[in-house]
Amino acid sequence: MxxxxxxxxxxxxxxxxxxxxxxxxxxxxxxxxxxxxxxxxxxxxxxxxxxxxxxxxxxxxxxxxxxxxxxxxxxxxxxxxxxxxxxxxxxxxxxxxxxxxxxxxxxxxxxxxxxxxxxxxxxxxxxxxxxxxxxxxxxxxxxxxxxxxxxxxxxxxxxxxxxxxxxxxxxxxxxxxxxxxxxxxxxxxxxxxxxxxxxxxxxxxxxxxxxxxxxxxxxxxxxxxxxxxxxxxxxxxxxxxHIGQSVSSRKQAVLRYRENLENVNGIRLNAERENVKSNYAYFPIVVDPEKFGKTRDDIFTALAENNIVARKYFYPLTSQNKEFGGAYSASETPVANKIAQRVLCLPLYEGLSNDTVDRICGVIKSL
Ligand SMILES: Cc1ncc(COP(=O)(O)O)c(C=O)c1O
CATH class of the missing domain: 3.40.640.10 (Type I PLP-dependent aspartate aminotransferase-like (Major domain))
Structure with a gap:
């Protein structure tokens, strides 16, 4: 393994x-x-x-x-x-x-x-x-x-x-x-x-x-x-x-992820904006099961089977926290509800190598 x-x-x-x-x-x-x-x-x-x-x-x-x-x-x-x-x-x-x-x-x-x-x-x-x-x-x-x-x-x-x-x-x-x-x-x-x-x-x-x-x-x-x-x-x-080095190392991993995943049908990447200088904190993907043919949970499981930990972040919606006793329906915020079912944050940290990013993306693409 x-x-x-x-x-x-x-x-x-x-x-x-x-x-x-x-x-x-x-x-x-x-x-x-x-x-x-x-x-x-x-x-x-x-x-x-x-x-x-x-x-x-x-x-x-x-x-x-x-x-x-x-x-x-x-x-x-x-x-x-x-x-x-x-x-x-x-x-x-x-x-x-x-x-x-x-x-x-x-x-x-x-x-x-x-x-x-x-x-x-x-x-x-x-x-x-x-x-x-x-x-x-x-x-x-x-x-x-x-x-x-x-x-x-x-x-x-x-x-x-x-x-x-x-x-x-x-x-x-x-x-x-x-x-x-x-x-x-x-x-x-x-x-x-x-x-x-x-x-x-x-x-x-x-x-x-x-x-x-x-x-x-x-x-x-x-x-x-x-x-x-x-x-x-x-x-x-x-x-x-060392924050400059830390952010640029993350940026390198993000660019590698983008190269790997930007043309995969059914996987949407976080939009980049020209007026925003990013800190490359997270690498979320949004999975459209109709287009990709598999769900976010399928990807999560396949990564886990390959010893890769991804995170359903954020899922579930906080409006569904138990203390509210069902007072809020997830359907009141339909976009948030949909994204929470489809989003997955892939591994990202300082020092994450291109080879490891390729390995992660390889598992996703193999699906
Ligand atoms: C969106 C958001 N809000 C609040 C917090 C709470 O921060 P802390 O863990 O430093 O208490 C976190 C992180 O843990 C977070 O991601």
Missing amino acids: DEKVMVTRSSMPDFEEYTREIKSLWETRWLTNSGVKHRELEENLCRYLKVENLNLCVNGHQALEAIIEVMGLKGEAVTTPFTFTSTTNSIVRKGLKPVFCDIREDDFTIDADKIEPLITEKTSAIIPVHVYGNICQYEKIQKIADKYGLKVIYDAAHAFGVTVDSVGAGSLGDASMFSFHATKVFHTIEGGCAIFKDRAFYDKLNEYKNFGLGADGEIEFAGSNIKMNEFSAAMGICNLR
Whole structure:
């Protein structure tokens, strides 16, 4: 049997580089609570992403929950069911009702033309997702938000370093969340951040992430504990040094996939846009069973039989999560429902060789 291929693999700096980075922690003994590494990484990320008011957190999910809380969002949030469950869970866990909007067929992001009819007097926010690093229709979404006085919070977990019209994804809307999970293009082992347009929310998150502790030592409100520790921040400092190499290695694999699969009848590849600089985070394919002659699940199984792990990402829709008890029908978002049945993310990570990509595509084409 050929060597096992995982769907993802974490990028890592050289062992020596990382140990050099953390050595000073044995002298300072300052391991968390906005230490030197934490502050340095925040500054480096602001420079790299061309943003301000970036606040590091223990992971992306908690950053999203924190954004919802510090911005005081209540009532309903218009969002997408075609996402990782973290987006929906954050909304629910912060006491809001998710209102699910359908997605666009071509780039899988929320369909801005379908948002307006979903807005009620209870709506406080639109929470879209830059799925696979595809940037949402941000101008249309902003117009709607301005018309109804809503906040726009982007789940930008997939969009690290992506720019649209030369603007960083993190600058869109009122706030964005990035995930720095170990499997992401850029990571801090576990980690994430919130980026705010308004500095006041950055300051409030500093309190929220440290139990609600204010500058004068009083507890301003019932905050949480979601601080990033120094070892994670040090990993981020190292990984950010090599982000260019990491993205270009992924790009090479993506180009090889495209060469292999772009003319296969019944397999649709992620659309590329001229005004978007990609981070090559994922390689989703959409399988049309009528044209391809086999289903997404057939491909998934054939790859597994060949020791290759692909991921049905995203499937099922988050509107089908058990906690909703069937309150939302998948047919209310027909495009999202169809894509969730047909999409498959193929292995993609830094260092994925052309030979391995050819092997994966060979299995698909043999079907
Ligand atoms: C779309 C999306 N939202 C949210 C998250 C949550 O991020 P984290 O794992 O850093 O908590 C992830 C990734 O895991 C994600 O892919």
